[in-house]
Amino acid sequence: MKIIALAAAGSIAFAAAACSKPPADTPGTPGAGSFKACMVTDTGGIDDRSFNEASWKGLEAAKAANSAVTTKYTASTAMSDYDPNLQNQVTDGCKYIQAVGGLMGDATKKVAAANPTVQFSIVDADNLGLTNVYPIQFETQQAAFLAGYLAAGYSKTGKVGTYGGMKIGPVTIFMDGFVDGVKHYNTTKGKNVQVFGWDKDKQDGLFTNDFVKQDAGKQQSDTLVAQGADVIFPVAGGAGLGSAAAAANGGYVIIWVDSDGFLTTDYKSVMLSSVLKNSTDGVKDAVLNSAKTPGTLLTGGFLGTLANKGVGLAPFHDFDSKIDQSLKDELKKLEADIIAGTIKVTSPAQPK
């Protein structure tokens, strides 16, 4: 506990220092900039090559599309920062506040309930029972299913592995889909590809318990590789970078999550593909709609699926020539089947 207490004390004391300069508070052109859209990152930080980064791109895209929009973000270094960070953005006059991540649910609920006229939005959580919270959610398991099938088809050792950052819905939904995809491959092909790191029935597996520590990520992938896995699916945000960095020497490939790892990380040569979660478009549309009618709250929510391209499998890039055409065709067919509803992919963590 001392460790946690000290670490927490440190983070709290210096959270203010770490983000003292508002990093991206762009001055608007004269007459513009009347709609302030703000975002609070989770502990992964704005450049997690994952959903924080993707959501921020959504805000930036909205700014590019509508000159009335100005953007700003505040980084959280600890979970205890969520509440004050959200609170500060309300005080700061933000009209639209984007919370990122299911872990921010409690803090968002508290701050949003206290400020019912401010438009809040949250990625990876439902509307928290409030009318001023706009939920942006994803049927991620559909895309992860394709990734599992791809991994099983690509693996030479017949073993693949996955690990998560934390045992929470937005993470395990990837792992559920992945495991089911491998299972589907085994059933249709009569093969026996093994998955290490996640047991869908027991809902338990391998976790770094962290989204930042790259050494923890590497440790988990080393463990999986030792079990024979040659395709690794890290669902751990920035911690997964440790696995990606070691992949070239370790003789395995990575399936990245949230954004296209080939484009967002420095480890292009090991990125087999990525499970995309298009927070960017979901956030962009929400901001633009909210800016169009300031003062009115958004209704409904955004649900990303394979059908509306809210989730998907990234291009194979450098691996395009190394994947059999038949496997690519099967993936296309699977995608169509899932969109048509003939194959149902479910997860206990999927949006209700």
Added chain:
Amino acid sequence: MTSMTVDNSLALPEGYWTRTRKAGLIMVLLGLIAAVYLTAIVPNEPARFFLGETTAASGASFSINGKVGTLIFGLLTIACGALLILTNKRFGLYVGLGLAFFVVAALIWQIAETGGQVPLSSLSKITMEKSLPLIFGAIAGVLCERSGVVNVAIEGQLLTGAFFAALFGTMVGSQWFGLVAAAIGGALISLILAWLAIRFLVDQVVIGVVLNALALGLTGFFYEQVMREDTKSFNSPGLLPVWTVPGLSEIPIIGPALFKGTILTYAALLLVVAATVALFRTRWGLRTRAVGEHPAAADTVGIKVLGLRYVNVMIAGLVAGFGGAYFSMVTASSFTKNITGGLGFIALAAMIFGRWHPVGAFLAAIFFGFSSALSSLLQAIQSPIPSDFLAMLPYVATIFAVAGLVGRSRAPAADGKPYVKG
């Protein structure tokens, strides 16, 4: 300084049930759990261990029947406990062995239960890798505290080292320069620690905590402002090359861990030896210990107490900073905010667990690394033990080790006490 310490060996006798015998009793109980309970519940299946780094079917392996394995190793644990009770001697050896046997019994149970496979070389390799920053951190703590300055700032030294390695390694375009910069980074934190603690007599624990926060805040700030803006020019030092010692790296189980690593692996091993020799076989070491135990006495025989403390705190910073390069050049090839994630505090615990001795610190670091590697392995092979519990394992083990097994590990007498002449 007038404080005196009572040597523990002069304490009053404790009767028949000494601490050693009590520990023996606990060993016997653990052994009974393994030999009776585990043997009863373990399935009658073989547990398979591979000598190599993977579980490839072609690799050398051996297997042991689950029931036979838990029984044998349970009995061995009991034997260690019995020896402790009967002889009342060799506390460390038998407790260590007994615990090791118990862990093996538990492992056999888990493997037989899940049908999983254990690649032993990989287990030891992950153990060693996980231990590396702890070895550097803990020995930095030893060097500092043996001279009487408490070093709570290990975390900050590691973090600054990691940051400097990535920043300057990338800017200069040389990983070796990055390593030097890492050491200097750690020393900078040490400089502040030494200056405030020795010159201004500020409470050393408080400075340590503040320095950790300072390092976290500053590296985080510069990461956001500089590194993140241009990763290519400021934050891509690349991975350190892995050097393989021909022949020795082929030794089963321990070969890959000790003889197939980056410069940090070899430096850590060398450091353990060098620090031990320096502390206990050289004039500098004798003086360091004298200053840490009784600075007034050391002063009267002409040792420059404050000067020596400055030197030692700076050396500690160099060591910890160098180890910090692990985070940005060994397990990752970039720096991110708070990349050390509290391991510096574990290093602090390892130093205490290791009784302020370089070899002890090394073993304690390995102990933590092993429980962490084991936790990963059990999660990966889908052990029936919940992953949340397994994730706690390394920390729980460390707490028990620090609190219970070490017994009265005694800090240097003048540790944390500023020295004022006269």
